[in-house]
Amino acid sequence: MARSDVKLIGAWASPFVMRPRIALNLKSVPYEFLQETFGSKSELLLKSNPVHKKIPVLLHGDKPVCESNIIVEYIDDTWSSSGPSMLPSDPYDRAMARFWAAYIDEKWFVALKSFLKAGGEEEKKAVIAQLEEGNAFLEKAFIDCSKGKPFFNGDNIGYLDIALGCFLAWLRVTELAVSHKILDEAKTPSLSKWAENFCNDPAVKPVMPETAKLAEFAKKIFPKPQA
Amino acid sequence: MADEVILLDFWPSPFGVRARIALREKGVEFEYREENLRDKSPLLLQMNPVYKKIPVLIHNGKPVCESMNVVQYIDEVWSDKNPILPSDPYQRAQARFWVDFVDTKLFEPADKIWQTKGEEQETAKKEYIEALKTLESELGDKPYFGGDTFGFVDIAMTGYYSWFEASEKLANFSIEPECPTLMASAKRCLQRESVVKSLHDSEKILAFAYKIRKIYCV
Numbered sequence: 001m002a003r004s005d006v007k008l009i010g011a012w013a014s015p016f017v018m019r020p021r022i023a024l025n026l027k028s029v030p031y032e033f034l035q036e037t038f039g040s041k042s043e044l045l046l047k048s049n050p051v052h053k054k055i056p057v058l059l060h061g062d063k064p065v066c067e068s069n070i071i072v073e074y075i076d077d078t079w080s081s082s083g084p085s086m087l088p089s090d091p092y093d094r095a096m097a098r099f100w101a102a103y104i105d106e107k108w109f110v111a112l113k114s115f116l117k118a119g120g121e122e123e124k125k126a127v128i129a130q131l132e133e134g135n136a137f138l139e140k141a142f143i144d145c146s147k148g149k150p151f152f153n154g155d156n157i158g159y160l161d162i163a164l165g166c167f168l169a170w171l172r173v174t175e176l177a178v179s180h181k182i183l184d185e186a187k188t189p190s191l192s193k194w195a196e197n198f199c200n201d202p203a204v205k206p207v208m209p210e211t212a213k214l215a216e217f218a219k220k221i222f223p224k225p226q227a
Numbered sequence: 228m229a230d231e232v233i234l235l236d237f238w239p240s241p242f243g244v245r246a247r248i249a250l251r252e253k254g255v256e257f258e259y260r261e262e263n264l265r266d267k268s269p270l271l272l273q274m275n276p277v278y279k280k281i282p283v284l285i286h287n288g289k290p291v292c293e294s295m296n297v298v299q300y301i302d303e304v305w306s307d308k309n310p311i312l313p314s315d316p317y318q319r320a321q322a323r324f325w326v327d328f329v330d331t332k333l334f335e336p337a338d339k340i341w342q343t344k345g346e347e348q349e350t351a352k353k354e355y356i357e358a359l360k361t362l363e364s365e366l367g368d369k370p371y372f373g374g375d376t377f378g379f380v381d382i383a384m385t386g387y388y389s390w391f392e393a394s395e396k397l398a399n400f401s402i403e404p405e406c407p408t409l410m411a412s413a414k415r416c417l418q419r420e421s422v423v424k425s426l427h428d429s430e431k432i433l434a435f436a437y438k439i440r441k442i443y444c445v
Contacts, residue, residue, distance in 0.1 A: 051328060051361065063317055070323045077316035091303035095291045102293060103277060137277060 006031040007059040009045050011038065013217050015109075015166040016068040017056040018207050022162050023072045023086060025203035027079040038221075068166075069101050072159055086158040093145065097152065100141050101163035108134040109167055112182070115174050116222045124178070131182055138164065139188040146190075150197050157201050165198040172211045173218050232257035233285040235271050237264055239435045241337075241386030242294035244425050246282040248382050249298040251421035253305035295326050298382055312379050322379040325365060325372060329383045332358040337387060340398045341436050342443050352398055356405050363409040371412060381416055388413040392429040393436040 010017030048057045048064040058065040076086040111130040145152045152160040185192040236243035274290035284291045302311040339351035372380035403410040
């Protein structure tokens with residue numbers, strides 16, 4: 001596949017953009033990374049994703065694919081003969097992976113994001129409670145899905161690992177900003193071990209932003225909340 | 228060994244109906260169990276501890292939750308008949324994208340249409356119609372979102388189609404003049420055997436909607 005045949009419109013700091021980047025790395029698919037400037041949207045982005053106008057957008061030839069988890073499944077379906085499968089083969093396990101990926105986006109990440117914006121102590125306490133509940137669910141999900149292996153997807157990282165793992169850099173930035181350990185080895189030992197393994201994966205390392213760089217960026221885009 | 232398939236559901240639910248349609252498209256025998264959402268069964272709470280919502284498909288004792296996730300599961304398990312998702316990876320990605328759009332952009336305004344009144348309801352109507360127009364534009368001149376065949380996006384939309392009449396009467400507006408080809412596709416879907424068998428008539432849904440509005444004090 002020619003390099004120019006696969007393009008990804010995105011940005012280095014976006015956890016959603018990380019998802020297809022990891023997937024493309026897993027499948028050894030070369031691609032051109034077209035970075036958007038923060039605060040503005042390119043003509044190409046607006047043309048390729050007229051409905052949501054958001055990154056990431058995968059361009060395969062001239063065909064756009066939008067929505068990060070959908071792009072990851074598309075990559076898995078399209079380059080099915082390269083690299084290990086990113087979803088389990090059993091339909092029930094696949095349904096579990098999709099269920100938890102959706103939960104992560106709709107509940108867990110929403111709670112994480114609100115932590116950075118949370119103002120007073122009451123608000124912070126509520127967010128902490130939400131995240132603790134979410135982490136407990138995910139710890140159990142990890143045990144159920146991994147079946148003793150290092151990743152949600154088994155021996156190799158896959159769809160659900162990517163869906164959650166993409167947020168680990170932002171999680172670290174949030175922990176530093178609010179001085180609170182969100183992912184606690186004492187409370188979620190399996191998830192914590194998984195996080196370490198995920199970050200060390202060769203498909204992940206090149207695209208995981210450095211915590212310091214991300215923390216600087218976060219200061220710019222999340223103004224200090226009013227206490 | 229025969230499959231044991233149970234569906235925990237609530238009769239007017241636009242989400243529950245999606246699961247019913249998918250099971251009937253595949254000719255799967257299932258046990259329908261009506262949930263009282265004001266007094267949820269221990270089984271529902273046990274099978275869906277995260278959201279505590281219907282529909283929940285319980286297949287040989289194992290639960291699958293979230294309506295379109297259930298539909299995808301049904302398609303993958305009973306893959307020998309009436310495919311719901313296309314086989315081409317790009318077409319599959321498109322189908323998933325539009326289902327995500329349906330559930331992100333229609334859900335809130337649809338709820339607000341029957342839960343609110345006055346300006347809030349007017350805003351909800353505008354948002355709802357705008358989203359439907361985007362969908363109509365995607366539909367184009369195809370009989371179904373799936374092309375010639377009833378598929379994933381059509382099943383997602385049929386949940387909302389089943390509430391069109393109730394929404395129109397509650398909020399005093401008409402969808403057909405705004406989205407004529409979408410309405411034509413909706414009518415086609417609502418006549419499908421698996422859909423007819425899965426839906427209660429619109430009079431009953433409307434009566435239910437009026438009852439719920441009283442509870443919301445609207």
